[in-house]
Amino acid sequence: MKIRSIHIYSHDGQRRDLQFKVKGLNVITGRSSTGKSALSEIIEYCMGRSTFNVPEGIIRDKVAWFAVIYQFEKEQVLVAKPTPPRGGASCRTAMLRRGSELQIPEFKDLVVNTDDDSIVELLSRLLGIPENRTEVALEQSRASYNANVKHTFFYLFQKQGLVANKDQLFYRQNEQHLPQAIRDTLPILLGVSSHDRFELEANLRIAQRDLRISNKKLEQALDAVDTSHEQAISLYSEATAVGVIGSADENQNADAVIEGLSSVLSWQPEKVPDDDxxxxxxxxxxxxxxxxxxxxxxxxxxxxxxxxxxxxxxxxxxxxxxxxxxxxxxxxxxxxxxxxxxxxxxxxxxxxxxxxxxxxxxxxxxxxxxxxxxxxxxxxxxxxxxxxxxxxxxxxxxxxxxxxxxxxxxxxxxxxxxxxxxxxxxxxxxRISLFLETLPQNEELARLKSENRRLIKRVTQLEEEIGTDDSDERLASILNNISAQVTRFIRKFEAEFQDFPARLNLSQLTIIFDRPERPVPMSRTGGGENHLAYHLSALLALHLFAAQNNRPIPRFLLIDQPTQVYFPSEKVYKEADGSFQKTEADADLNSVRRLFDLLLKYTQDDVPGFQLIVTEHANLRDQRFQDALVEEPWTKPPALVPEEWPSLDGV
CATH class of the missing domain: 1.10.287 (Helix Hairpins)
Incomplete structure (x- = not known):
């Protein structure tokens, strides 16, 4: 799954198209406040997220619809969504089209025909995310759920404030409950929880449910047997008191009492004469x-x-x-x-x-x-x-x-x-009739015991089959392989601690360096250049494993303003405005070139055809960099939203 194109529509029906190369490096550079950082929000919005996080201002005021065409191996999928009405913060409705070669719809053709849930279901299926269910320990209070395409967002976006953040490795990792969602779903996306395991777990849940029901029925039947003699004696005494049974030996056994109660079922009321x-x-x-x-x-x-x-x-x-x-x-x-x-x-x-x-x-x-x-x-x-x-x-x-x-x-x-x-x-x-009807028969009790033994055996068998799946060992092996690639990419960046093995730690959601004397987490390292190297190394290694093992994670990564760490200050970085001169005058050119060289080679050698989208303020004369530009640098104009577009109030 990659990004073929992004389209926005004005309130008066005009359209702006942004075409991407589905293979290789795509760079959009230019001045600040031209809409570059909004691209990731638009993509996420059109991947089934209902929350509308596009920044306030020109884009919200002048854009009526957003659309993204996603490229899959055998088809294209267009998802279009309107701007939330009346300044709303979310929108669940959408338009969906599918085809081998989709035509970009005109404004008049935009019509809602689906919703976010359907979009998420479709994209998850086309990605190949298997039927699954997150594993939740019995002592945990959180609910189990299905992993879907929205759980891949963590690995698709490295935004401006995240790309060099030493305390946060993945997108939205700082939001409540989402760290646990990453820990729950990444093993599924990496193939630790296979479809066979999902079927086994589903069958186990069914068998455990049936066993609980069987245990309850058997317990009730045994309780009924334990108390039936006392109930029978009580009913026998009542029957004697009202005259439907003659007096009998008080010490008779249970079978005799039941037999006596059974004879009561043929009782007929006495004929009552008419009163005078x-x-x-x-x-x-x-x-x-x-x-x-x-x-x-x-x-x-x-x-x-x-x-x-x-x-x-x-x-x-x-x-x-x-x-x-x-x-x-x-x-x-x-x-x-x-x-x-x-x-x-x-x-x-x-x-x-x-x-x-x-x-x-x-x-x-x-x-x-x-x-x-x-x-x-x-x-x-x-x-x-x-x-x-x-x-x-x-x-x-x-x-x-x-x-x-x-x-x-x-x-x-x-x-x-x-x-x-x-x-x-x-x-x-x-009451005697009801008692005899509910009294477990020997045959029924034997059947319940046999069924209970069968279910216990079934649950034990499924638990053993799941236990032999050694998921923990498989996950550890996968993370070790990814960590080895993280170490390799960090060395290419020539970042600090490159001489020590780097480890992707899933429990802490960070990079840890295993120094001989003590482990060092990313949060205790310094330098924005190093933090950028750690972030990109982790994401590139993760996507490398996913691509090599055909795992259901989209084959694109959007990186927002990574070269900011190579400029003296954020102010100087923003003033680069996509020009050669300012970039060459103010930036650490060697580091900038090394970054883009690494990214370009990643799409050519490590994961051929992988799509990288980079939004930047820097610009390089290198022809390979120029070939990667999606459009001329955005300098107002051009920008994402044309200046001549009217706002909603002006239509």
Whole structure:
């Protein structure tokens, strides 16, 4: 994968094309602030990175679309993306075209038809990145993920502030989580994690998942067996309590208990007769009427007794008055007429005196009344006897009705109890049925144990196969080979510590020199020229290994302003402006020539056809350097963005 061309489009439809040689050295030199450093941002933006890092200013204001044509072995891929709308910081939408020889699209043909995820997936596949998954130790909290084309960015760009940085070797190494991403994915890109290993690891993850499920099922089955006897005894006791099982020996074994529970499944509820609520209502009405009759009869008895009591009192009073008048009996009585005679009257004198008449009349009246009262007593006594007998009969009927009512109510309670017992029994039978259904059978338990043994064997076998892959040794061997080339390139740069073996340390992401007395990391070395040499040596050695072993890393490297270290100051370097005179006057020409000579030979001898893109302020008269120029030095104009292009506000 290389860069065929870069294209930018103005808001009014104009296009600017920048063509590269896909093989060899490409140099863009010129004044500062002409857009050279933005090229790496544009390439990265069109390789599936959503974040838009193109500097603020002319490019953002005047460019509507960015496009890059990538050259693969058998095809070309165009990726175009619009500038994020409304000054946004990211854009995920893109346009994609594929073909053997693509035509550069016109502005009117630019249309979104895909997104960054699809771009990343396509470029990763065309690069040949195998199916993979980063290895994460069980004790680590980070998630495993797939390596893709975005994980090659670390080795494609050496920007102005990075190319001679003693504390940072790879692009974006200083960002959070990315150092670990480099450590996780570089072994995959270098071929340590092969496709066969990926398949083994994928199969192992599946087998481990199946084993976890099997362990859980087997554990549940064994727990169920351990507790089934206690559950069975409990259910057996409940079944006995509700009457669906007769009493049995409490010491019977588990099989007998299970057999007894199984017999419960044929239980049928008792037939419940219809209740007699209407008869109860009728009995209650009849009982109420009898009680009312009894109250009425008792009231008549009470009235008769009260009457008899008053009559008896009258008799007593009349008798007392008669007794008082018995003195009249001492008066003479005319034997002929039978009349009482007044003693003070003359013999045969009629008793016609007023006093005698009154006394005699009173005595006669009392005597008559007494005879009447005495004559009514037998009838009253007979009436009371009749009422009493009637009351006794009603009381007997009340007792009989109460007995009948109690019996009817008791019968209904029995019917209700029969329904409740059936319901309770049905609930217990249902629980017994569920228990028997979930009770592991001997055959099922044996099957679970056999399956568990098979999965344990499968996991062990896969772990052994993966263990024989000796990835750590392979990675160490690859890094040793790369480190040997790092040492060789450092010697070509004639940098400090060139006499000691240099080592690419993946855990620390730096270059370490193995001096006899102690190792020296790049961060403890001095001199920008040395740091530049270490950076480029590491990247060139890495790409050399990738190219020689057909590893899925793009075959290009973009280096931004590497010769800055050969000028007295950054100010003097920027003032070179791509001119021969200023370069020759201010730069360490020998070092500049050595750098470009090394880069040129790298693309010709070490990795023939490798694409190097260098953006610079320096310029050399050497014809090989001039042949490597993509365009005339950018001096405003020319520049990446033409001055006449309108900004978005001016369209």
């Amino acid at each position: 609520a209407s008869r109860i209502s009728l009995l209650e009405e009849e009982l109420a009427q009898l009680r009312q009759d009894r109250r009425d009869t008792q009231a008549r008895i009470d009235s008769a007794r009260q009457f008899a009591k008053r009559a008896g009192g009258y008799e007593n009073e009349a008798t007392e008055q008669i007794d008082r008048l018995t003195s009249i009996k001492s008066l003479p009585k005319n034997p002929d007429s039978g009349e009482w005679q007044w003693p003070f009257s003359e013999r045969n004198l009629a008793l016609d005196s007023p006093l005698a008449a009154v006394l005699l009349n009173e005595l006669e009246s009392l005597d008559k009344e007494l005879r009447v009262a005495t004559g009514q007593r037998p009838k009253l006594e007979a009436y009371l006897a009749e009422l009493t007998a009637q009351a006794d009969g009603i009381a007997a009927e009340v007792r009989q009705k109460e007995t009948e009512l109690s019996a009817a109510i008791a019968a209904n309670e029995v019917i209700a109890q029969m329904g409740s017992r059936n319901n309770a029994a049905a609930r217990v039978v249902g």
